[in-house]
Amino acid sequence: xxxxxxxxxxxxxxxxxxxxxxxxxxxxxxxxxxxxxxxxxxxxxxxxxxxxxxxxxxxxxxxxxxxxxxxxxxxxxxxxxxxxxxxxxxxxxxxxxxxxxxxxxxxxxxxxxxxxxxxxxxxxxxxxxxxxxxxxxxxxxxxxxxxxxxxxxxxxxxxxxxxxxxxxxxxxxxxxxxxxxxxxxxxxxxxxxxxxxxxxxxxxxxxxxxx
Amino acid sequence: xxxxxxxxxxxxxxxxxxxxxxxxxxxxxxxxxxxxxxxxxxxxxxxxxxxxxxxxxxxxxxxxxxxxxxxxxxxxxxxxxxxxxxxxxxxxxxxxxxxxxxxxxxxxxxxxxxxxxxxxxxxxxxxxxxxxxxxxxxxxxxxxxxxxxxxxxxxxxxxxxxxxxxxxxxxxxxxxxxxxxxxxxxxxxxxxxxxxxxxxxxxxxxxxxxxxxxxxxxxxxxxxxxxxxxxxxxxxxxxxxxxxxxxxxxxxxxxxxxxxxxx
Numbered sequence: 001x002x003x004x005x006x007x008x009x010x011x012x013x014x015x016x017x018x019x020x021x022x023x024x025x026x027x028x029x030x031x032x033x034x035x036x037x038x039x040x041x042x043x044x045x046x047x048x049x050x051x052x053x054x055x056x057x058x059x060x061x062x063x064x065x066x067x068x069x070x071x072x073x074x075x076x077x078x079x080x081x082x083x084x085x086x087x088x089x090x091x092x093x094x095x096x097x098x099x100x101x102x103x104x105x106x107x108x109x110x111x112x113x114x115x116x117x118x119x120x121x122x123x124x125x126x127x128x129x130x131x132x133x134x135x136x137x138x139x140x141x142x143x144x145x146x147x148x149x150x151x152x153x154x155x156x157x158x159x160x161x162x163x164x165x166x167x168x169x170x171x172x173x174x175x176x177x178x179x180x181x182x183x184x185x186x187x188x189x190x191x192x193x194x195x196x197x198x199x200x201x202x203x204x205x206x207x208x209x210x211x
Numbered sequence: 212x213x214x215x216x217x218x219x220x221x222x223x224x225x226x227x228x229x230x231x232x233x234x235x236x237x238x239x240x241x242x243x244x245x246x247x248x249x250x251x252x253x254x255x256x257x258x259x260x261x262x263x264x265x266x267x268x269x270x271x272x273x274x275x276x277x278x279x280x281x282x283x284x285x286x287x288x289x290x291x292x293x294x295x296x297x298x299x300x301x302x303x304x305x306x307x308x309x310x311x312x313x314x315x316x317x318x319x320x321x322x323x324x325x326x327x328x329x330x331x332x333x334x335x336x337x338x339x340x341x342x343x344x345x346x347x348x349x350x351x352x353x354x355x356x357x358x359x360x361x362x363x364x365x366x367x368x369x370x371x372x373x374x375x376x377x378x379x380x381x382x383x384x385x386x387x388x389x390x391x392x393x394x395x396x397x398x399x400x401x402x403x404x405x406x407x408x409x410x411x412x413x414x415x416x417x418x419x420x421x422x423x424x425x426x427x428x429x430x431x432x433x434x435x436x437x438x439x440x441x442x443x444x445x446x447x448x449x450x451x452x453x454x455x456x457x458x459x460x461x462x463x464x465x466x467x468x469x470x471x472x473x474x
Contacts, residue, residue, distance in 0.1 A: 014286070014312065046336075123388070165217070189290060194290065
């Protein structure tokens with residue numbers, strides 16, 4: 001079973017619906033015992049970093065997340081979840097979880113994509129440039145596009161970068177190491193290739209739970 | 212030759228829902244039943260639609276319940292973003308459709324009457340969840356409407372004396388994450404988007420803009436995202452009656468040098 005972390009920040013139901021459609025057992029929960037007993041944890045989130053961090057702290061979910069990582073339980077951060085796993089975000093000048101070394105910065109309106117200045121948020125479908133192989137990307141075609149919606153981008157420690165994307169500049173679209181991953185895009189809203197990433201994550205969780 | 216963007220331009224079918232069924236009107240008048248919204252959404256998803264917009268054009272409370280059921284069913288069947296508009300007048304209305312599974316809500320008339328609805332929505336759910344739909348009509352240039360485009364509400368029947376470009380800027384300031392600019396003059400004509408209007412709005416704001424109203428041929432979509440500068444093009448009649456498939460439209464756009472997502 002996958003636990004979808006509930007900390008009252010944004011819409012976790014999309015992730016739940018996608019997992020259900022894939023036949024993956026999942027539940028939205030804020031119960032530490034359920035989270036710590038799950039095969040893997042999904043850490044979603046939309047909205048602002050500052051507010052999300054205070055929600056995490058006030059619900060005690062920050063501690064639960066640290067415990068999940070300390071136990072080497074597989075974790076997948078999505079969008080804002082991907083951003084606040086890092087040490088700091090420029091958004092609301094937020095001190096974030098600091099589980100992964102790195103920071104989060106804002107896209108600059110003077111940057112250009114194609115013939116036009118970029119619009120912020122970076123909203124829509126973009127490609128991945130895979131720089132390091134990952135279990136999560138198995139079976140995903142190289143030209144696949146994923147759905148992004150964000151105004152800040154992550155800069156984790158370079159050795160953790162799995163895939164980048166390009167919008168005004170190259171930025172990290174996916175980072176992590178086996179068992180601790182984060183994606184800036186929304187796999188639950190990225191059609192078939194996105195669903196494949198969720199399936200790959202669950203398979204990894206099941207295998208990790210077995211050993 | 213222009214440079215291709217990394218971010219692809221979006222093609223967004225718009226589905227008008229009335230009493231749980233799909234309907235399509237011309238210039239906001241007269242509607243005909245054209246099918247089941249969940250089945251149609253699923254088909255567009257499979258064919259490569261980048262996003263889908265549902266517009267609730269029913270007025271009664273009981274029909275509202277039917278509509279929310281449709282939204283829930285759609286959310287369990289398609290795994291791309293979709294937005295919901297029509298009759299959204301409060302943060303509670305927004306919450307209901309977001310909880311039913313939509314990513315974004317589109318506010319229109321209610322935001323014109325109460326602009327802070329935009330900021331309340333953005334505060335509660337994030338800017339990315341709030342799309343402002345603007346119905347726009349061309350008017351003679353005047354002091355109140357220096358752009359020559361005016362905001363209208365109630366399906367185009369009521370002019371508001373608000374300049375469309377000024378309104379677009381205001382929406383951005385209030386926290387809208389995206390604008391959907393619908394030309395009442397072009398809507399349902401199949402003669403192409405109002406490119407001058409689209410370009411004016413795109414140049415006035417830094418958030419993404421969706422062009423709406425008038426798509427009748429593949430070249431219209433290319434024009435909307437190149438000459439018009441839009442991030443996305445809304446389509447209705449051009450796809451609803453089987454004249455063009457989503458994949459076919461995208462092939463055309465790709466050949467014209469536009470960055471598109473293929474499935």
